[in-house]
Amino acid sequence: MLKRIAAIAVALAVVAGGGFLIYAWNPAITPIARPNPAAFPHDAVARGEIVANAGYCVECHTRADLGGGPELAGDYKMNTPFGALFSPNITPDVETGIGTWSEAAFRRSMYRGVDRDGAHLFPAFPFNHFTKMSEQDISDLYAYLMTRPAVHMTHRANTLPFPFNLRILEAGWALLFVSPGRYQPDPSHDAMWNRGAYLAEGDAHCGACHTPRNLLMAEKSSAPYDGAVIDGWIAPPLNAHNPTPVVWTEDELFAYLRTGVAPLHGSAAGPMSPVAHRYLGRIPESDVRAIAHYFATMDDAAHRQFQDAAALAAALKASGRDLSGPQHDAAVRLYQGACAACHYNAGSAPVLGRPELALNNALWLDEPNNLYQVMLHGIGASEGQSGIAMPSFYAGLTDADMARIAAYLRATRTTLPPWTDLEAKAAKLRAAVGPPPINASH
Template sequence: MSPRTPARRLAALLAPAFVLLLGALPAQADDNDYVAIERGRYLATVGDCSSCHLHRESPYAGGRGIEAPFGTINAPNITPDPETGLGRWTRDDFARALQQGVSRNGGHLYPALPYPWFTRISREDSDAIYAYLRTVPPVSNAVNRDTLPFPFSIRAVMRVWNGMFFEPGRFQPVIGRTDEWNRGAYLVEGLGHCGACHTPVNALGGSRRSQSFAGQALQGWYAPNIGGSSYQGIGEWGVDDVVQYLRTGANGWTRASGPMAEVVQRSTSRMTEADLRAIAVYLRDQPGRGPATAPPALAADSPRMRTGQAIYVDNCSACHRRDGQGVESMIPSLASNQIAVQAGPETLIRLVLSGSRPAATDAEPTAPAMPAFGWRLNDAQVADVVTYLRNSWGNAAPPVEASVVQTMRRQLAARGE
């Protein structure tokens, strides 16, 4: 019988408290692998899970409506709440949802969850995200999962859709490419799901992979061409330009607004430098898609260009300057600007109508905003100033009609923007 040392007595006293503490930690002790959890936290940031699964109480409690071609689909609760979240899900259930688009009860998920991209995620990464999500506080929030109209309300319809458009399978590194390129491919084509916005979809919402990154209209914006084209794409950007844009939301060419400002704020600005470079290297290696060369610019002395110029001088030139050059690292240059010459003018029109608040990142916490002109300029005036922008200072793109502005104005009003 050895006498109890003070240290042992202290240990005996603390033991019950320690057990209590352990009990307070999330279930499944084998998931409490700190390294996997931290990796999972990072990967959830790269996958931008919280931008869709956001809820006022928690980044993962769900409820936000995601616009899809056939209606709005609510993002579910993915906190570990057993009744309304993923509390009863196993790792296998979780991997099946991300990689195959099938929920725990066997029901098909809609591609509003970007599983056509997430299918490339490795099992290891899926498990790490799962382990991290087990550690977030459980929130009870029952989300309405059945918001689509008939026949899309029948989830089995997705079986047909998957047969037509879904290519399941983990990412396979391309032999002969560097590790950096392959890492970039994994991030862009998989977890980062960049193509979910930047790759055009067909009438049924399937991605047109032959047009990867060629750009499309999206949620009242235009996700631009980010392929290698020098005309509409980022063919003239260097790797550093891409990295700077993704890290800070701005570079010498442009500033991120709208949905991309959110992507930058929540996801890319929090990625490692190595991952941003990998993304840039992979993107810069993409072929040019869309028209290779610009159409001839409208003649500067045509009536619409003259009217557009007058409106520009009155309303825009104080900030963007008469020569469209803007102010270095404050006001973006509109000269040789890819946003100005995209196939769809949605972003341009809405920036003029509603203004824009750019991404705030740690690197650039208080970027200047662009004022709204919708109250001041009528549809024809907006169409003219946008047409002028699209055909000045090295830009060239088809003119924009007042009827397009009218439609856009109505859509923005309906969304309360």
């Protein structure tokens, strides 16, 4: 009897394994001669450029370390819990890029995460979002990429250990976590909301950074836009769980996404800065407004604004106390010497370019990551508000100094419990950031 059960189990396993291999297998798509760039209509290329900017293609397909690399030629390093991945070359080079890819091969990669040869792509490439894009947008993006300069450049080898380096396993990942199919408009919402949802859920793949992930690095469907840690920064919640005392209204979101600075919430920094300045600043204003409308609706901002006036008044009152704080308090002296001159607000609203810290995400998140990152990195004149910079305090503040300032701000600017292990966390982030380049300027 036991032998029969074992035999049946083995048979079922063989059938299941064979079925999975059949499911996972994809044929190679015949390579083509590199298309003549002049063959693509100018209007398609122009639309494709907008699609590329909305999806930040350059950001993840251009090497950023060691002096950078040619645009779209790949080799951008992405650290994962399983090892490092390096993005591929998506210029139309015929040997190291996608110059021999037909539009059908390109569309399959965007919709299903499978390359021209039939190999599965690692889901650091967010095809789970791109599957929602329209065929027109995919076609236009293909036209744009195929008219870019061809760059002959290979990327560094991924460092994923066995078995995570087996691409066939990604078929199982996709089976578990990807719902293929184009975006379907929600008739209960207006056209602007649906346009914003289409962009946010698809091309712009906002959830790739702002949704927490499970142990297999898939976005948690139970916690959409609840916030997540990205490269040592915290991408804050984009829903009603965002903890800032003044809500992110549609106007605040629009200003932040379009210009990189929101009057009440401060400047974009870290990984979010290029999104506003380098990409969303180059797409139609109506599309940025649609994204802001979508997230303001998700945030239920219109029904939560009743608290804003009191929160703003409390924030400005706290800001005024800094200049008259007790001089014997080391934390107060540090804040007054390093921060107060640029973050003090005396009027009825924060001055643009003088962020009110009591309203900033950085102080209200569960961990001090973003506050420390800005202290260590600073904010360049091209990163936040145009022409206004914050210097790096990497050399000017010790870990103990940063901890004192963080504790002081958390206590005086929020109603939340104190952060813990502040000095140790400062040391950990400092080690990860490393010293800024000697010739760095802001």
